[in-house]
Amino acid sequence: EIAYYHDRFVDVDERVIPIQERGHQFGDGIYEVIRVYDGEPFTMKEHMERLEKSAEAIGMGLPYSREKIEALALEALERSGIQEAEIYMQITRGIHLRQHHYPDPSEPVLSMVVKEARKLTPEKRAAGVPVITTEEIRWKMCWIKSLNLLPNVMAKQKAMEAGAHEAVFVDQGTVTEGSSSNLFIVKDGTLLTHPATNAILHGITRRVILDIAEELGIPVEERTFTLDELLEADEAFLSSTTMEAASISAVDGRPLKGGRTLLDRIHARFVERTKKEKVDS
Ligand code: PMP
Numbered sequence: 275e276i277a278y279y280h281d282r283f284v285d286v287d288e289r290v291i292p293i294q295e296r297g298h299q300f301g302d303g304i305y306e307v308i309r310v311y312d313g314e315p316f317t318m319k320e321h322m323e324r325l326e327k328s329a330e331a332i333g334m335g336l337p338y339s340r341e342k343i344e345a346l347a348l349e350a351l352e353r354s355g356i357q358e359a360e361i362y363m364q365i366t367r368g369i370h371l372r373q374h375h376y377p378d379p380s381e382p383v384l385s386m387v388v389k390e391a392r393k394l395t396p397e398k399r400a401a402g403v404p405v406i407t408t409e410e411i412r413w414k415m416c417w418i419k420s421l422n423l424l425p426n427v428m429a430k431q432k433a434m435e436a437g438a439h440e441a442v443f444v445d446q447g448t449v450t451e452g453s454s455s456n457l458f459i460v461k462d463g464t465l466l467t468h469p470a471t472n473a474i475l476h477g478i479t480r481r482v483i484l485d486i487a488e489e490l491g492i493p494v495e496e497r498t499f500t501l502d503e504l505l506e507a508d509e510a511f512l513s514s515t516t517m518e519a520a521s522i523s524a525v526d527g528r529p530l531k532g533g534r535t536l537l538d539r540i541h542a543r544f545v546e547r548t549k550k551e552k553v554d555s
Contacts, residue, residue: 278386297366299423304328310359354388401438402523410445429453455514456480459507479513
């Protein structure tokens with residue numbers, strides 16, 4: 275494990291955040307999580323683009339050029355010596371006497387942690403994971419990858435306490451996304467997922483899966499679906515950088531059909547891509 279704060283590499287346990295860091299006091303910042311397969315970051319470009327979009331959305335500049343941030347991430351990765359890694363990257367609006375409005379000028383601060391990747395166990399990958407549902411209580415700008423994750427944290431805790439793997443937000447009957455994942459269902463051979471609106475994070479894995487589906491000639495509809503449709507789906511799965519695509523076995527204790535014909539095809543192709551990028555780059 276290795277960490278970076280502001281302008282230097284630090285030990286992951288080192289206490290480095292000044293008390294008036296706006297990330298610390300307000301959650302005033304954004305982040306990304308990038309998966310590294312066999313020493314090679316996967317979809318780095320897409321993650322950096324989303325980072326830039328999130329920064330722009332909250333009126334914050336980046337502390338360094340995108341190239342420099344990428345170079346620092348690669349340096350951190352190399353220093354860590356980890357092959358199957360996860361790069362956590364966050365940028366906050368910096369350090370200033372506490373006031374709500376933005377400091378002027380503000381000096382954004384980058385921090386990073388590189389650690390061993392969290393992976394779904396082979397058992398969970400094979401059997402699928404149970405989820406619970408929870409009321410959608412978040413704000414109307416979920417596409418920004420904001421540090422303000424309290425509703426997500428509370429939802430995930432609820433899932434853990436129920437012995438489930440993920441909590442799925444439901445907004446008046448409509449399934450939006452998981453607390454840290456997107457959702458897909460399959461109905462009569464068509465792959466469905468919530469459209470990339472303000473109501474969800476536009477997951478990079480979601481995008482890769484849609485791309486793979488297109489490649490495989492699988493019909494796709496980006497449209498909202500209801501909790502009832504999820505319960506009756508032929509297949510249902512979660513997507514995220516850490517989970518890739520993971521089958522959902524049950525919702526609120528009710529077993530699903532558990533089909534995985536398309537999921538398995540898509541996931542096999544996903545795994546190929548994580549290897550292919552390495553060969554190509
Ligand atoms: N939705 C939310 C709310 C998330 O936090 C995440 C994970 N960052 C995702 C979806 C999945 O996004 P990605 O595929 O980019 O990891």
